[in-house]
Amino acid sequence: MAGHASRAQxxxxxLGGALLLIAVLGAAVAVPYCNLVLPPSSPWHVExxxxxxxxxxxxFALLAVSVxxxxxxxxxxxxxxxxxxxLGGYAMGMHLMxxxxxxxxxxxxxxxxxxxxxxxxxxxxxxxGFDLFxxxxxxxxxxxxxxxxxxxxxxxxxxxxxxxxxxxxxxxTYALMLAFFRNDxxxxxxxxxxxxxxxxxxxxxxxxxxxxxxAASALALVFGYLACRRLVTSTFGQVLIAIRDAESRTxxxxxxxxxxxxxxxxxxxMLAGVAGALYVPQxxxxxxxxxxxxxxxxxxxxxxxxxxxxxxxxxxxxxxVNYAKTYFTGAMPDVWLFFLGGLFVAVTVLLPRGLTGLFRxxxxxxxxxxxxxxx
Amino acid sequence: MRTVPVRPGPAVPCGxxxxxxxxxxxxxxxLVLLAFAxxxxxxxxxxxxxxxxxxxxxxxxxxxxxxxxALAALGDPRAVAVLEALxxxxxxxxxxxxxxxxxxxxxxxxxxxxxxxxxxxxGEPVRTRSLAKIRxxxxxxxxxxxxxxxxxxxxxxxARRLDAAQAVFTARDPDQLVPVRRALEHExxxxxxxxxxxxxxxxxxxxxxxxxxxxxIAVLAESSDPAVQALLSERLLDRDGAPVEPDDEVxxxxxxxxxRIEQRIAMWRLVGDVYRxxxxxxxxxxxxxxxxxTFGVMGVINMAxxxxxxxxxxxxxxxxxxxxxxxxxxxxxxxxxxxxLAFAVAGLVGIAIERGVIRFLYGRPLETLLATWGLSLxxxxxxxxxxxxxxxxxxxxDWMQGAFETAAGITLTYNRLVIIVFALAVFAVLLAVIRKxxxxxxxxAVTQNRRMASAMGIxxxxxxxxxxxxxxxxxxxAGVALSQIDNVSPNLxxxxxxxxxxxxxxxGVGNLWGTLAGALSLGVANKLxxxxxxxxxxxxxxxxxxxxxxxxxxxxxFALKGRAVEA
Numbered sequence: 001m002a003g004h005a006s007r008a009q010x011x012x013x014x015l016g017g018a019l020l021l022i023a024v025l026g027a028a029v030a031v032p033y034c035n036l037v038l039p040p041s042s043p044w045h046v047e048x049x050x051x052x053x054x055x056x057x058x059x060f061a062l063l064a065v066s067v068x069x070x071x072x073x074x075x076x077x078x079x080x081x082x083x084x085x086x087l088g089g090y091a092m093g094m095h096l097m098x099x100x101x102x103x104x105x106x107x108x109x110x111x112x113x114x115x116x117x118x119x120x121x122x123x124x125x126x127x128x129g130f131d132l133f134x135x136x137x138x139x140x141x142x143x144x145x146x147x148x149x150x151x152x153x154x155x156x157x158x159x160x161x162x163x164x165x166x167x168x169x170x171x172x173t174y175a176l177m178l179a180f181f182r183n184d185x186x187x188x189x190x191x192x193x194x195x196x197x198x199x200x201x202x203x204x205x206x207x208x209x210x211x212x213x214x215a216a217s218a219l220a221l222v223f224g225y226l227a228c229r230r231l232v233t234s235t236f237g238q239v240l241i242a243i244r245d246a247e248s249r250t251x252x253x254x255x256x257x258x259x260x261x262x263x264x265x266x267x268x269x270m271l272a273g274v275a276g277a278l279y280v281p282q283x284x285x286x287x288x289x290x291x292x293x294x295x296x297x298x299x300x301x302x303x304x305x306x307x308x309x310x311x312x313x314x315x316x317x318x319x320x321v322n323y324a325k326t327y328f329t330g331a332m333p334d335v336w337l338f339f340l341g342g343l344f345v346a347v348t349v350l351l352p353r354g355l356t357g358l359f360r361x362x363x364x365x366x367x368x369x370x371x372x373x374x375x
Numbered sequence: 376m377r378t379v380p381v382r383p384g385p386a387v388p389c390g391x392x393x394x395x396x397x398x399x400x401x402x403x404x405x406l407v408l409l410a411f412a413x414x415x416x417x418x419x420x421x422x423x424x425x426x427x428x429x430x431x432x433x434x435x436x437x438x439x440x441x442x443x444x445a446l447a448a449l450g451d452p453r454a455v456a457v458l459e460a461l462x463x464x465x466x467x468x469x470x471x472x473x474x475x476x477x478x479x480x481x482x483x484x485x486x487x488x489x490x491x492x493x494x495x496x497x498g499e500p501v502r503t504r505s506l507a508k509i510r511x512x513x514x515x516x517x518x519x520x521x522x523x524x525x526x527x528x529x530x531x532x533x534a535r536r537l538d539a540a541q542a543v544f545t546a547r548d549p550d551q552l553v554p555v556r557r558a559l560e561h562e563x564x565x566x567x568x569x570x571x572x573x574x575x576x577x578x579x580x581x582x583x584x585x586x587x588x589x590x591x592i593a594v595l596a597e598s599s600d601p602a603v604q605a606l607l608s609e610r611l612l613d614r615d616g617a618p619v620e621p622d623d624e625v626x627x628x629x630x631x632x633x634x635r636i637e638q639r640i641a642m643w644r645l646v647g648d649v650y651r652x653x654x655x656x657x658x659x660x661x662x663x664x665x666x667x668x669t670f671g672v673m674g675v676i677n678m679a680x681x682x683x684x685x686x687x688x689x690x691x692x693x694x695x696x697x698x699x700x701x702x703x704x705x706x707x708x709x710x711x712x713x714x715x716l717a718f719a720v721a722g723l724v725g726i727a728i729e730r731g732v733i734r735f736l737y738g739r740p741l742e743t744l745l746a747t748w749g750l751s752l753x754x755x756x757x758x759x760x761x762x763x764x765x766x767x768x769x770x771x772x773d774w775m776q777g778a779f780e781t782a783a784g785i786t787l788t789y790n791r792l793v794i795i796v797f798a799l800a801v802f803a804v805l806l807a808v809i810r811k812x813x814x815x816x817x818x819x820a821v822t823q824n825r826r827m828a829s830a831m832g833i834x835x836x837x838x839x840x841x842x843x844x845x846x847x848x849x850x851x852x853a854g855v856a857l858s859q860i861d862n863v864s865p866n867l868x869x870x871x872x873x874x875x876x877x878x879x880x881x882x883g884v885g886n887l888w889g890t891l892a893g894a895l896s897l898g899v900a901n902k903l904x905x906x907x908x909x910x911x912x913x914x915x916x917x918x919x920x921x922x923x924x925x926x927x928x929x930x931x932x933f934a935l936k937g938r939a940v941e942a
Contacts, residue, residue, distance in 0.1 A: 077741045077744070151922075154922075154923070154926045155925075155926065157926075158925075158926045158927065158929050159929055160925055160926065160929045162740060162741070163676055163740050163741070163744070164880060164925065164929060166676075166741065166744065167876045167877075167880055168880075168922055168925055170873060170876070171873060171876075171877060171918050171921065171922055172918075172922060174873050174918065175914075175915045175918040175919060175922075178911050178914055178915050178918075179911075179912075179915050181911065182911055182912070293873060294869075297678075297745070297748050300745060301745060301748075301749075304745055334756070334759075334760060337752045337753070337755065337756035338752075338753055338756050338757075340749070340752055341748075341749040341750060341751070341752030341753035341756065342749065342753065343749065344745050344746055344748055344749020344750075344752070345732055345746045345749040345750060345753075347745075348736065348742040348743075348745050348746040348749070349732060349735050349736065349746060352742065
C-alpha cells in the first residue's frame, strides 16, 4: 500500500507542513519579542491582548489538527471533539482553582469560591491532587484519553460508523454539557471555573506569563503537528487511510480496523485535551458552554475550510476562520452568522478540498480517493 | 338536631390594610348586589325578600336567629350580602324611615353610604348618627355562618356550590354540618355531592363520636385527594409525632385508609407522568418525523431541520398577526389555517435547499451535514434580523385552553392533548401517503434502487426534491404545534435537533414505525425518570442509555435488513 502512495504522503514533512512549522516557530520567537522587548512606541510592538488572542488561535489550530487526524485520515467525523477540548480545559482549570488558595473572595484555604458559596464542607474526592501540577497535567491527557477510549471501544467494536457515529459523538458532548451545567457536579455549574490567579507561581495577568503561554501553545502545535504527521506517514497511517477509503475491504484484508481507529481516536482526544489545557489559562475561564454541540461543529468547519487530510490545512483553517470571527463579531456582529453559514455551504459545495486545496492543484498530493468523499 | 361543640370564629374577616378596606368593601358590596340583582327576580318575590330582611331588625336575639333562618330558607342569593353585612356589623336601620340598609363606607368616617339590600342601589352618604346599628351576639353570629354556608351551598351555579363544599371541607366548622346535610338532601350534581359527602366526613372526623369518626374514615378512604391524605395523616400524628386520635380502632382504620389513599395517589401520579411522557413523545414525534423522511428515506442529514420547525412557528406568528388586524373573528381558526400555510412555507424552503445545495452533495453524507448546518445558521440569523432576537407571542385559541382535573390533583392540559392527537394524525397521514399514493410509490422506488427507478421513467431528481420538501413541510407543521408549548424564538429549532436525531437513530433509520416507537419511549422514559432524579440528570441518563443501546443495535430498534443497509 505504501508503494502506491505519493511522496507527499510518506515524506517526513510536506511543503505546506514545512511552511506552517516555519511560521509557527517564527511566531513563537517574534511575538514574545515584539511584546516584551520592543517599547510600546515602536510600530512593531504587539499589545498584550493581541498575544493572548494569537495564543487562543494556536490552541484552536492544535484542536483542528487533532480533528483532522481522525476525520481527514480515518474518516471519523467527530461532532463531539469540543468535549475532549473542554475536559482538558477543566482539568487545567481545576489546578488553577487550587492555585488560588486563600486568595478567593471568601478566603477559604481549601475550597474554591463556588463550593463555599454552595456550603460544601470539603473537596469532592475527584478534586484530590489537583493542587499538584504534574497530576493535573497528567489528567489533561488521561481524562479525554479515557473517555475517547471507552466511547471509541464501544462504538468501533460494534461498528457504529459514518453518520451514526457523528450523531453519537454529538449526543456525548450534549450529555456532558447538561451534566456540567449541574451545580452538584462540583465543577462550578453554569459559571464554570474562573478568577484564576497564577500558574506555577507566575501571575496570569503579567505580560511575560502571557508571552510564555503563547510560546508554549506554539510549541504544542509544532509537536502536535509533527506527532500526527509521523503517525499518518507511518505504515499505521497507511492503514488508517485504507480504512477511510474502504473500511470493509481493509477488514477483509485482515486488519483489526477497530484497533486502528481506537488508537487514532484516543491520540486525537489527548491532543484536543492539551489544546484545551493551554486555552484555559489564556482566556481565564472555562464553562459548560464549551461542550455545546454547536462549538464542536464549528471545529469541523475550520478543518473543512482549511482542507482536510493535510493536517497543516486544518491549522490554517482554524486561524483564518477565528480571525474572521474576531473581525466580524467586532465590526458587524449581525453578519457573522451569515458569513459562517455561507462558509459552510460554499466550502462543502464549491471547495471540497478546502482553501489549501486551491494551491495544491488538481493532480497534487490529494489525500482524497474516490470513496473518501463519503467519509 | 344534634348539639355540636361551639367554636367561636372570627367575627370580621380581615387581611387587607385598614386604609384599603373601606374602598374594597364598597366595591364588593356593590358587585355582589349587582351580580345578584338580575337573577333575583326569578328566584323570589322582591316584597317577600324585603319583608324577610326587615324582620332582621326586629325583636330579641332569639327573634333575630329565627329571622336569619327564615331569610336563608328563601334561598335568595341577595341574602348573602345582607348576612355578611350583618356579620361585619354593617347592617343598619334608618331612623327616619325604619328601612334596613347595608352601610358601605363613605369618604368621611362619620358618614356611610346606604345600600338598598333589595335593589342594590347606593344612596347619598348619610351621617352615622341617623342610623341604628343592628346588634349581634355569638349565637346570632353562629346562625349567620350556618345560614351563609347553606346559602352558598344552595347557589344555582354548580361551580360555586363545589367551591362552597370545598371551603367547608377546609374549614371543618361543626356549625356547617347541618347545612351540608340539608344540601345533600337535594343535591343532584355528582361532583358537588361527592365534595359534600367528603366535607361532612371531614367535620365528623374532627368532632364526631368514635362511631361517627369510623364511618367518616370509611367515606374518606374512597378519596384520592391529597387534601384528604393530609387530613388523615394530621389525625394520626401531630407535628411532634404524638397520636391525635384517642381511639385505637379509629386510629387503625385511619392508618389503613391513609395507605389506600396513598396508593391511589401514587397511581394517579404515574398516570400523570405517563401522560406528560406521551405528550413529550408526541412533540418529539412531530419534530423527528420529518427528519425520519429526509434522513431515513433519503439518507440526507438535514441539520437545518430544526430551522424548518422554527419557520413553521414563525409562519403561525405572522398569520395570527394578520388575522388580528384584518379578521379577528377567524382567530379561533388561526392554528388550522396555519397548518397548510406552514407546510407550504417550510416545504418550499426545503425544496429550494435541496435544489440549491443538497443535490450537489448526494453520496457525501458528512458534507451534507456540514452544509445544512451552515444553512441552519443562515436561517436563524435571517429570522433574527427580521423578527428580532426576542421571543414572539403566539396566542392559543379558546378551544385549546383549559385542563382536566383528575382525582389526585393532577391536571392534564387540553393543548397537550390536542398535540398528541395531532401528532398521531400527521403520522397516519404520512404513512398513508408513503404506502398508498403514487408519489409514495415513486419515493420508495427511488430509495430502493435509484437507477432502476430512473430507467422506469421516474424523474428521480424531482422525486428527491419533493421528498425533501415533504420532510421539511412536516417540520413546518411541527412548528405550528410547538408554537403552542414552547417559546417562538430564533433558537427554537436548535433545542430539538439533538433530540430528534436521537429519536430517529434509536427507532431505526428508514422506518416510520420505529420513529413512533422511539419518540414515545424516549418521551415516557424522560418523564418517568424526572420525579426521581430531576429533569437534567434524567435527560443525561436517557442520552447515555441511547449511546449504549446503539452499541448493541447499531441500526436502531427497527433496523432495515438486506442490501440497502450497506449502501
